[in-house]
Amino acid sequence: MLPFASCLPGSLLLWALLLLLLGAASPQDSEEPDSYTECTDGYEWDPDSQHCRDVNECLTIPEACKGEMKCINHYGGYLCLPRSAAVINDLHGEGPPPPVPPAQHPNPCPSGYEPDEQESCVDVDECAQALHDCRPSQQCHNLPGSYQCTCPDGYRKIGPECVDIDECRYRYCQHRCVNLPGSFRCQCEPGFQLGPNNRSCVDVNECDMGAPCEQRCFNSYGTFLCRCHQGYELHRDGFSCSDIDECSYSSYLCQYRCVNEPGRFSCHCPQGYQLLATRLCQDIDECESGAHQCSEAQTCVNFYGGYRCVDTNRCVEPYVQVSDNRCLCPASNPLCREQPSSIVHRYMSITSERSVPADVFQIQATSVYPGAYNAFQIRAGNSQGDFYIRQINNVSAMLVLARPVTGPREYVLDLEMVTMNSLMSYRASSVLRLTVFVGAYTF
Ligand SMILES: *[C@@H]1O[C@H](CO)[C@@H](O)[C@H](O)[C@H]1NC(C)=O
Numbered sequence: 381m382l383p384f385a386s387c388l389p390g391s392l393l394l395w396a397l398l399l400l401l402l403g404a405a406s407p408q409d410s411e412e413p414d415s416y417t418e419c420t421d422g423y424e425w426d427p428d429s430q431h432c433r434d435v436n437e438c439l440t441i442p443e444a445c446k447g448e449m450k451c452i453n454h455y456g457g458y459l460c461l462p463r464s465a466a467v468i469n470d471l472h473g474e475g476p477p478p479p480v481p482p483a484q485h486p487n488p489c490p491s492g493y494e495p496d497e498q499e500s501c502v503d504v505d506e507c508a509q510a511l512h513d514c515r516p517s518q519q520c521h522n523l524p525g526s527y528q529c530t531c532p533d534g535y536r537k538i539g540p541e542c543v544d545i546d547e548c549r550y551r552y553c554q555h556r557c558v559n560l561p562g563s564f565r566c567q568c569e570p571g572f573q574l575g576p577n578n579r580s581c582v583d584v585n586e587c588d589m590g591a592p593c594e595q596r597c598f599n600s601y602g603t604f605l606c607r608c609h610q611g612y613e614l615h616r617d618g619f620s621c622s623d624i625d626e627c628s629y630s631s632y633l634c635q636y637r638c639v640n641e642p643g644r645f646s647c648h649c650p651q652g653y654q655l656l657a658t659r660l661c662q663d664i665d666e667c668e669s670g671a672h673q674c675s676e677a678q679t680c681v682n683f684y685g686g687y688r689c690v691d692t693n694r695c696v697e698p699y700v701q702v703s704d705n706r707c708l709c710p711a712s713n714p715l716c717r718e719q720p721s722s723i724v725h726r727y728m729s730i731t732s733e734r735s736v737p738a739d740v741f742q743i744q745a746t747s748v749y750p751g752a753y754n755a756f757q758i759r760a761g762n763s764q765g766d767f768y769i770r771q772i773n774n775v776s777a778m779l780v781l782a783r784p785v786t787g788p789r790e791y792v793l794d795l796e797m798v799t800m801n802s803l804m805s806y807r808a809s810s811v812l813r814l815t816v817f818v819g820a821y822t823f
């Protein structure tokens with residue numbers, strides 16, 4: 381037996397191939413019953429062993445190989461090889477022999493483990509020691525005795541590589557989805573924020589989060605609205621509020637003067653008036669309210685916008701006072717012969733710019749004699765003709781304002797009443813001294 385055949389079992393395959401080509405029987409074929417004494421080519425019967433025995437052709441055939449070729453015997457045949465040929469020991473028949481592993485103690489541990497200093501087997505971390513063949517897109521996981529290549533979260537294995545999963549295709553987000561390498565993120569439309577599950581969107585209460593409303597804020601789904609307090613209007617920017625100038629809207633808001641204030645307005649009245657029902661001005665009766673400065677000897681006379689203190693005794697010689705309002709000229713006094721027998725003081729007030737003609741004062745005769753006739757006239761104080769008398773009947777007449785007058789102004793009119801009785805040849809004259817205060821305003 382040739383040494384190479386026994387020490388290099390890897391070459392047996394080649395030999396088997398060559399044997400087939402040469403039409404030789406396999407060694408197994410020799411395991412035949414005793415009756416077989418005929419052997420195939422290259423074998424001869426060996427009666428001792430009762431087996432077909434290989435013939436060494438290199439010895440039996442002269443010049444089995446010619447020239448520089450050397451003869452190599454083998455089962456059932458022989459080979460001629462160049463003398464320089466190395467002994468064949470691999471399938472490819474070429475290349476250097478495999479490197480011989482460096483001399484070391486043989487690894488007594490199972491695959492994936494290695495002995496430590498105490499000679500016990502510990503797991504080899506193939507991932508840490510770069511002993512794995514995971515792709516760059518893959519993650520290496522060490523396992524006891526081995527390792528595993530897996531895709532990171534959010535990646536999926538397609539072929540050999542890990543590919544990002546587009547989670548946005550699966551409608552995870554209520555509003556908007558942004559795919560990221562290995563993950564995704566949900567986003568919400570303006571006015572919303574991510575809910576606790578990071579997927580749904582919940583309304584943001586902008587009012588609680590510093591919405592820029594100047595005055596009032598109303599949250600609504602996805603947005604907010606600014607509103608203003610009464611008396612303010614929302615600016616075009618939608619946030620700020622500006623005061624409404626109510627006074628500019630209408631001149632009828634206030635009877636006298638409108639004053640705009642932040643968020644509101646107020647009506648003001650001139651001196652001597654008080655506000656009535658927020659917009660009207662009402663004359664203050666200083667005489668009634670006691671707000672006057674009149675003395676004991678004076679009588680307080682109220683008029684539109686003010687008052688007057690008049691002396692209670694207004695009688696001038698030869699007249700003598702007979703009551704608060706009345707002065708008499710005694711018939712016994714010769715100076716009284718051509719004078720009205722009495723002068724009665726009256727006071728009244730009218731507002732400015734009354735529409736005319738306007739009845740302002742009615743005169744009524746007090747002493748009525750049967751068949752008497754009373755005539756009325758304006759004896760003094762009407763030089764402009766602002767008033768006239770309209771006789772109503774024998775005992776009364778009306779003072780009429782003929783022209784619109786504007787105050788503040790004051791008339792002192794002597795209204796004379798002449799009483800006549802033709803039967804008794806009686807004629808008497810009395811005067812009503814009427815002071816007319818015209819207020820400065822139409823109210
Ligand atoms: C939502 O995202 C935040 C920030 O990224 C994270 O801390 C939280 O755990 C996430 N919540 C859920 C339910 O995923």
Ligand SMILES: *[C@@H]1O[C@H](CO)[C@@H](O)[C@H](O)[C@H]1NC(C)=O
Nearest residue numbers: 750751752753754773774802
């Ligand atoms: C008014 O005076 C006239 C003329 O003197 C007289 O005729 C008439 O009766 C008087 N009327 C009254 C109601 O006194």
